[in-house]
Amino acid sequence: MSNLLLITKIDIKESFRSKWFLLYLLIFAGLIAVFFVTGVVDSRVAGFSGLTRMLLLFIQICIIILPIFILITTVRSISSDREAGALEYLLSFPVSLKEYYFGKALGRAFTVLLPIVLALIFSVIISIIKGVSVTWDLFFYYTGLLVVLGFVFLSFGFLISSSIKSGEFGLGVAFLFWLFLLAFLDLALIGLMMQSAINENIIYSIAIINPLQVFRIAAMSMFDPNLAVIGPAAYFILDSFGKVSFILYSLIYPIILGSFCLYFGYYLFSKRDLV
Template sequence: MKNLILIAKIDIQETFASKWFLFYLLTFAGLIAIFFVTGVVDSRVAGFSGLTRMLLLFIQICIIILPIFILITTVRSINSDRETGALEYLLSFPISLKEYYFGKALGRAFTVFLPIFIALILSLIIAIFKNVDIPWGVFFYYTLLLLVLSFAFLSFGFLISSFIKSSELGLGFSFLFWLFLLAFLDLALIGLMMQSSINENIIYSISLANPMQVFRIAAISLFDPNLAVIGPAAYFILDGFGKINFLIYSALYPTLLGIICMIFGYISFSKKDLI
């Protein structure tokens, strides 16, 4: 455990010194600042105002940019150590592969979620400063959704880096993987429904296997309990799950998926040629 924490600290220190982390931090903190400057907190659209309105906009942005940010920064975590020789150097010490792998994962998880957490705290401060109502239940559950989504894509990144040793190939595959999941948010599924005779319930089930889609629908349900925005799929979700069960599924499924990917990534990492 001591070595695991040590590896995590080393990764955190390296990340704090990197330019991508500063850009990542400024992106999310800057979004909240832009919402504040443009008066989003004071506006009312479709019945949403205050912190609820700000979180609604933040959701739409996080669906797109958060997964690709995490994939790009995570997939290089192990591969960059391979290419610089740091992996060979660290493993020359009495550090096990498990301690190295999960230590890197722990350190990267901290640095991935820290800017999001700072942005959410900043949104709370703005809401308090503006003296608007704070939907605490929505805020805490949305924070949980961001945490599990981040963990899922963090695990995807480590899984990819354990299979693909080249940083360039890893980045390319990560980008294609993100595009694939993004396409299956709406466009690919609509095309599949229009061009095939597949039962729509099967298509909806495929859609709910996409962690980005699960995050999107769960976040929308916090503001629109009837899910009127997503059309006929709302009947499949509300009748098949119920709102509470779907919210539970939305938190558990990405977490379990992330755990499975992290374990498979470690198995691949430990069995392949490391250098």
């Protein structure tokens, strides 16, 4: 356990010294600052105002930038150590593969989730200072959504990093994987629905396996309980889950998927050549 925490501490220190972490922190803190400076919290759109309005915009932006940012910063976490010779050096000490792998994962989880949580806390503090109402249940729900989304894509990144020795090739795979989840999967399902006689419920079931799609629909459900914005798919989701069950699904499913990918990545890491 002490070795795991030691690897975690080393990874956190390395991340804090890197330029990507500073950029990552500035992006999310800057987004919150821009929202307040431009008066987003004082505007009202479709009945949403205050911190609720700002969270709506913040969530929509995070759907795009958060997954790819986490992927590109974690996919090289193991491969970079392998290429630099640090992996062989660390494992020459009495450190097990499990301690190294999960220590790296824990350290990277801390560094990728910290800016998100700090940005949300910063938004609440500024809202209270400005006298803007804070919807606490919505705030905690969206914080939970962003944390589980970060966790599942961190797990994807470690799975790719464990499978591929070349860091540059890993970046390409991560980028294509992000594009597949973000756009290609949706376009493929729409085309499949238009050109085939496959039952639409099967297509909807495939769609909600996509963690990005789950995150997107879960974010919408708090502002649009009937999910009218997503059309006929709303009937499938509401009939199959119900609002409360889908909220639980949106939090639990990414954790289960991420845990599986993280452990499968460890299995591949422990079975492949380390150098």
